[in-house]
Amino acid sequence: xxxxxxxxxxxxxxxxxxxxxxxxxxxxxxxxxxxxxxxxxxxxxxxxxxxxxxxxxxxxxxxxxxxxxxxxxxxxxxxxxxxxxxxxxxxxxxxxxxxxxxxxxxxxxxxxxxxxxxxxxxxxxxxxxxxxxxxxxxxxxxxxxxxxxxxxxxxxxxxxxxxxxxxxxxxxxxxxxxxxxxxxxxxxxxxxxxxxxxxxxxxxxxxxxxxxxxxxxxxxxxxxxxxxxxxxxxxxxxxxxxxxxxxxxxxxxxxxxxxxxxxxxxxxxxxxxxxxxxxxxxxxxxxxxxxxxxxxxxxxxxxxxxxxxxxxxxxxxxxxxxxxxxxxxxxxxxxxxxxxxxxxxxxxxxxxxxxxxxxxxxxxxxxxxxxxxxxxxxxxxxxxxxxxxxxxxxxxxxxxxxxxxxxxxxxxxxxxxxxxxxxxxxxxxxxxxxxxxxxxxxxxxxxxxxxxxxxxxxxxxxxxxxxxxx
Numbered sequence: 001x002x003x004x005x006x007x008x009x010x011x012x013x014x015x016x017x018x019x020x021x022x023x024x025x026x027x028x029x030x031x032x033x034x035x036x037x038x039x040x041x042x043x044x045x046x047x048x049x050x051x052x053x054x055x056x057x058x059x060x061x062x063x064x065x066x067x068x069x070x071x072x073x074x075x076x077x078x079x080x081x082x083x084x085x086x087x088x089x090x091x092x093x094x095x096x097x098x099x100x101x102x103x104x105x106x107x108x109x110x111x112x113x114x115x116x117x118x119x120x121x122x123x124x125x126x127x128x129x130x131x132x133x134x135x136x137x138x139x140x141x142x143x144x145x146x147x148x149x150x151x152x153x154x155x156x157x158x159x160x161x162x163x164x165x166x167x168x169x170x171x172x173x174x175x176x177x178x179x180x181x182x183x184x185x186x187x188x189x190x191x192x193x194x195x196x197x198x199x200x201x202x203x204x205x206x207x208x209x210x211x212x213x214x215x216x217x218x219x220x221x222x223x224x225x226x227x228x229x230x231x232x233x234x235x236x237x238x239x240x241x242x243x244x245x246x247x248x249x250x251x252x253x254x255x256x257x258x259x260x261x262x263x264x265x266x267x268x269x270x271x272x273x274x275x276x277x278x279x280x281x282x283x284x285x286x287x288x289x290x291x292x293x294x295x296x297x298x299x300x301x302x303x304x305x306x307x308x309x310x311x312x313x314x315x316x317x318x319x320x321x322x323x324x325x326x327x328x329x330x331x332x333x334x335x336x337x338x339x340x341x342x343x344x345x346x347x348x349x350x351x352x353x354x355x356x357x358x359x360x361x362x363x364x365x366x367x368x369x370x371x372x373x374x375x376x377x378x379x380x381x382x383x384x385x386x387x388x389x390x391x392x393x394x395x396x397x398x399x400x401x402x403x404x405x406x407x408x409x410x411x412x413x414x415x416x417x418x419x420x421x422x423x424x425x426x427x428x429x430x431x432x433x434x435x436x437x438x439x440x441x442x443x444x445x446x447x448x449x450x451x452x453x454x455x456x457x458x459x460x461x462x463x464x465x466x467x468x469x470x
Contacts, residue, residue: 015069015077016062020369022149023076023377026068026125030381030388032148033420034156035115039138041411046091046130048408052163053085053128060159063150064124076377083124090114090129103133107141112238112445115420119147126150138413148419157398167404167411174401177248177432206359213364216291216327217383221390223288226281227274227426228392229447235423240443242450243416244458245436250465257468258342260349263397265464266437267294267328267352268345270395270428273460275333275344277453290330293388294352295396325364325387328352341463389423397430404434416440426453 025032058064066078094106110131119125125147132140146156166172224230231237246266254265271292278285328351337344372380388394398417405412416438418429425444430437439457443450 015071015079016066018068018076018078018149020372020380021152024368024372024381024384026147026149027378027381029378030385030423031118031421033115033119034146034148034417035111035420036144036146036156036160036417037111037415038142038144038407038412039414040140040142040407041413042139043134044130044132044140044142044410045408046089046132049089049128049130050085052408053089056163057159058083058085060162061151064126064159066124067122068125068149081124087123088127090127092129092131094133098133100134100136104135106133107131107135108240111143111241114143114145115418116236116238119145140410142407154398157400161401161405164405164407164412166401167406170406174403174405176399176401206363213325213327213360213387214367216390217387222291222392225285225288225290225392226278227290227448229425229444231425231444231447233423234425234444235421238445239420240445240450241418241440242443242454243438243440244454245414245438246461248432248435248437251437254465254468258346258349262437264349264352265345266397266430266439267292267395268348269461269464270430270439270457271328271330271348272333272341272344272464273453273457274393274426275330276460277456279333280452280456286333290392291390292328292330292393292395293391294326294328295394326352326360327391330392340467341460342467345464385423391424392426394419394422394424394427395429398432400431400433402434414438418442 024030062080063078065083066080068076069079070076092110094103110129114129119127127145129143129145130140131143134140144160150156151159161174164174166174221230222228248262251262251265255262258265260268274290275286278288328348331344331347331351333344368380368383371383396419400415415433416429416431418440419427425447427442429440429442431440432438441450441453441457443453
């Protein structure tokens with residue numbers, strides 16, 4: 001092998017293929033970034049950041065040491081590079097000696113700006129921001145900013161947890177809530193015959209949902225409403241983030257009353273609270289067509305796997321982006337349901353159940369892969385962009401540990417995440433941690449009032465909880 005061929009071989013060896021979904025999550029059409037905020041209980045010593053990132057974070061996965069390159073053929077690859085960690089760590093400076101209210105405002109503005117600034121393409125697609133000023137909720141905050149092409153929420157949460165330890169016993173692994181499903185009636189002795197109606201119902205739901213998803217991703221868009229401005233380029237504009245939290249024990253009481261999953265309950269709360277906000281802003285908006293785009297991880301998760309297990313060949317829970325979405329129409333909010341919120345939540349649950357009782361999620365995944373193979377990542381990205389833009393609300397959730405965590409011996413009081421670059425005016429994410437479910441509300445600045453919206457979500461939960469106890 002001559003010298004020229006050896007160089008070409010080494011260049012080719014340095015490039016690693018990207019997963020199909022990673023290729024269309026960073027294009028000229030769509031670029032999504034995941035923001036994770038760790039709220040620290042004690043003042044932050046940022047001197048530990050560089051060693052931790054070098055010794056713990058970078059070795060987790062080679063993607064954290066790679067940049068994205070496009071070959072002449074149009075194929076996108078990961079290319080390993082030398083990482084200067086100091087380029088990836090930002091420590092903002094605010095005026096000293098100010099009130100927590102002042103630092104709250106500074107932090108919110110900084111979070112919005114830091115999240116919206118594009119990640120430089122000439123270095124690996126992640127950053128860490130250490131904000132050392134006290135806010136109402138924490139003594140300091142650490143922001144992890146990671147491009148979605150590096151992995152989905154499951155992969156990146158697994159990576160993040162590799163940098164954290166249990167506060168009570170660092171040598172013990174973190175544990176996660178068991179996945180509890182709603183009770184299902186057992187099939188009777190008629191065997192297969194009893195399942196015939198369910199089979200045909202599933203076929204009908206699959207055909208209907210798949211067709212509806214295609215139309216809503218291309219031709220049909222939701223009405224403009226108090227939660228959907230329909231502005232072009234909304235994904236590039238400033239946004240505001242606010243959060244609230246509910247007791248998981250209280251959510252379980254509602255779950256047991258309604259015979260649903262925890263996810264079904266909290267999704268019903270979000271949709272009910274959203275309708276309350278719409279009605280508060282415009283009484284006629286209860287008739288407007290709205291769709292929640294529920295993002296699903298397609299892994300059968302029973303808890304996070306270690307990163308070493310995720311990156312093994314043929315891993316049961318592989319690293320990467322493995323997600324799909326369901327279009328869930330908002331039920332109309334009638335006057336009677338204002339006094340009977342459980343009726344509305346059950347109505348929303350039936351709509352979600354109809355979507356789940358189909359193979360449309362699988363077919364959508366196959367459709368995206370077919371578009372990518374035939375027309376390329378840009379066309380696939382355009383389809384995903386249209387799916388997001390034509391709906392009113394994106395909903396996604398993650399499961400966090402039941403034990404309190406620490407980052408380099410700094411106790412973590414709370415954490416939350418959001419996805420940036422979504423062409424929507426409203427996005428709600430959910431993350432459980434210890435005994436609470438955190439609700440994160442990200443809104444288009446100047447269009448949706450985040451505090452009013454949060455108040456409506458809290459009122460919805462209180463009404464549903466009170467009704468469940470009666």
